[in-house]
Amino acid sequence: MHTEKTACILCSRVCGLTVDIEDGKFVKIKGDDDHPMSKGYICQKAARLEHYQNHDDRLSHPLKRQPDGSFAKVSWDQALSEIAAKLNSVKKESGGDAFALVGGGGQGNHLGVLYGQQLLGAMGSRFVYSALAQEKTQDFWVNGRLFGEQTCHTTEDVEHADYVLFIGCNPFQSHGIPNARDTLKAIKKDPNRTMVVVDPRKSETAKQADIHLQLRPGTDAFLLSAILAIIVREGLHDRDFLSKYCTGFEELNKELLTLPIEEYVRRADVPLEDVYRVARGFATANTACVRIDLGLQQTLHCTLNAYLEKMLYLVTGNFGRRGGNNLHTYFIPLIGNTDERKTVDGKKLKLTAHHKMIPISGLYPPNILPDEIELGGIRAVWVDSSNPLMTSADTAAYERAFNKLDLLVVVDIALTETARLAHYVLPAASQFEKWEASGFNLEFPENFFQLRKPLFSPHGESLPEPEIYTRLLVKMGLIPDCFPILEQVAKLEPKATGHQLFLASFAATLSLKKSWMRYGASILYRSLGRALPEDAAAGAIFFPLAMEYTSKYREAVVRAGFEGNRFMLAASLFRAILSRHSGTIISKHEFKDVWTLIKNKDGLIHLHIDEMLADLKDLRTEAQPFTDYPFILMAGERRSYNANQIFRDPNWRKVDKDGAMRMHPSDAQTLTIADGERVICKSSTGQIEVTVEVDDSVRLGMVSLPHGYGMRFKNSDPIGPQLNVLTSGAHCDPFTKTPYHKHVPVNILKLDKTVSRATA
């Protein structure tokens, strides 16, 4: 038995783990006390990771679909040669626009993306359909307008705030904030700190809150604008902050001054006095911050919601300081900036052929992909670390569209529902079988990074993504298989030069062979990578990233304890990343640095956004949403035993094996439905059979199903709800196309014994 350091890969917190390993298995998993961020914290899910690492549906060799629909085992060489030929022919016949990439890393695996993205360059495509564009692009778009670039992403200092507003998030279950349960407990225990939860469900977080605003689903825009209106009418906004750091408050102020507060609060169906208490409490607290997530992002008015929640902390001056909301730096640049008002690098933004959809932060929304395949000319799709058949809106539409593709390739560790439709399935080594890292290093003022080393050898013939993509580029004829001169330079260079010699040779090589620039990741992997200790070739890419990070944030990196001139500083950060297996603090910022992260030329925050003001004004005349369906389904609750689609083996769950549908006792009584009864949940898109859990945490008229179920295991029927059978690609924000997954109109029907099995 031996003990190693790694990280949990189940949510964006990627908590540090100390694991005992014996005979290729995890025998004990606990929190890593040396991890600079989680400091020993973990939740109940991490202890179950053996069910991710070893299970019967792991892929062990490449598969090729046969004419009869079955899969045949093929060699890597055959699979990659045939895929390369097909990709080259799609490109030649239909151009790069016929190719799309889906996915780009889950919660813990973003190293592979740095290699996978090279395929876009190889194909001459810019189409990345990412899970982020079904949750967060409205937020990124608003950030772009406020701060100057969509990469200006905000974080929240919940740990140090006196007043915390949790809107549409349930950190007790979903985490998303540092050491969530401990952090929540600390706020609850401290009589001088206040926790407010805005959520239609009495969530596990709401149960701990001082005030719970249990609003009607989808009415956040009304509630948040009413809170803002109270703040400005009572003069509780921060005039100094607004005049010193912001422009464009006047028109928003004018709108808020005449906003019908009581009518909006009635619409949200929460007690008026509670709303006044929250508005006053938040605006007058010493320090206050707002934390939001899917409950606000996947519901009605989600782009306006993003604007309004940001206005709460900006108008009250809770930005750029301890205990407030702040901007942060990235080590792995997870998102880009694609402002539709400008061109990027002299090129016009690429619109999708059918929906004419703009990219936001470089990403396109999964909601429109089936249409773009059926009507927009996409012929080849490459899926990596994602199971869109289960996780994107409208499972049946995805199935139809994917079945029409000329080429579907899936890179995964398991035979997913999406993989079952693929022409080729490529087995990836698991996150514990290769060098891996998460790009969710989104902290401020201290930021960190952890490069994890492999703990097990790859299952069967599976390969790490850097190897898969590099071999494919070679097969496509785009790069040679090795780079002997660069490799020699990397191996011979003395440590003291901080890779300067290598860098100069690398730059010279690329200047002679410009087409190789797009494949920098693979070239580094096959050259500098071969000179790194512990076979950490896949980590070579972090050298240029360390160069970039240290040159942008030199002082903050030095404050984190690194030394040296430009090259040596980068090299010392790079070496720390390679050698500190519990992760390392990479920068220590000061709160005033936030102002240097703003990208507007005038350095100010631009509060006036025409589109948002128009949307805010439109609320005044917006009719109550009407539907023929009596219930609003929240499709995708985070619970104790779900974790996206990362676990396939259902045995990982200690409870909630069916992924029950929560329903209010009065609704259950009216429909004469008993706890545990099987019923049909039916939307305008499809229907599924579910088990009812009678539960008074949900509002009347609302039902809730968990995310992360519905997968097959060992050829079983789907286990638990395939909830995206119920969702529609068209039920979404008109501007960003973010699905309204938290607001799906449904009907609940008693199981008619004559209806056999309900599927799509």
Ligand SMILES: Nc1nc2c(c(=O)[nH]1)N[C@H]1C(S)=C(S)[C@@H](COP(=O)(O)OP(=O)(O)OC[C@H]3O[C@@H](n4cnc5c(=O)[nH]c(N)nc54)[C@H](O)[C@@H]3O)O[C@H]1N2
């Ligand atoms: N256990 C577990 N944790 C996870 C994950 C997981 O699968 N399982 N997934 C991870 C991922 S990818 C993400 S993005 C995060 C998401 O994390 P969260 O967004 O925190 O989780 P959800 O449960 O999807 O939704 C949060 C809350 O929104 C509420 N809500 C629903 N409708 C509305 C509404 O109209 N208004 C408001 N204000 N609230 C509403 C719900 O009742 C719910 O309590 O979780 C991460 N953590």
Ligand SMILES: Nc1nc2c(c(=O)[nH]1)N[C@H]1C(S)=C(S)[C@@H](COP(=O)(O)OP(=O)(O)OC[C@H]3O[C@@H](n4cnc5c(=O)[nH]c(N)nc54)[C@H](O)[C@@H]3O)O[C@H]1N2
């Ligand atoms: N209705 C509804 N739908 C939702 C949501 C909701 O709340 N409601 N939530 C949405 C959200 S927030 C998100 S983030 C998405 C998530 O949905 P997806 O983008 O599909 O991501 P995951 O569920 O994390 O899928 C992970 C896949 O990666 C595979 N995998 C695991 N490790 C590796 C690895 O090392 N390499 C490779 N190549 N593959 C690996 C797993 O086997 C699994 O198939 O779902 C979205 N879908």
Ligand code: SF4
């Ligand atoms: S699931 Fe998230 S919070 Fe829980 S241990 Fe894993 S990374 Fe940490």
Ligand SMILES: [Mo]
């Ligand atoms: Mo997510």
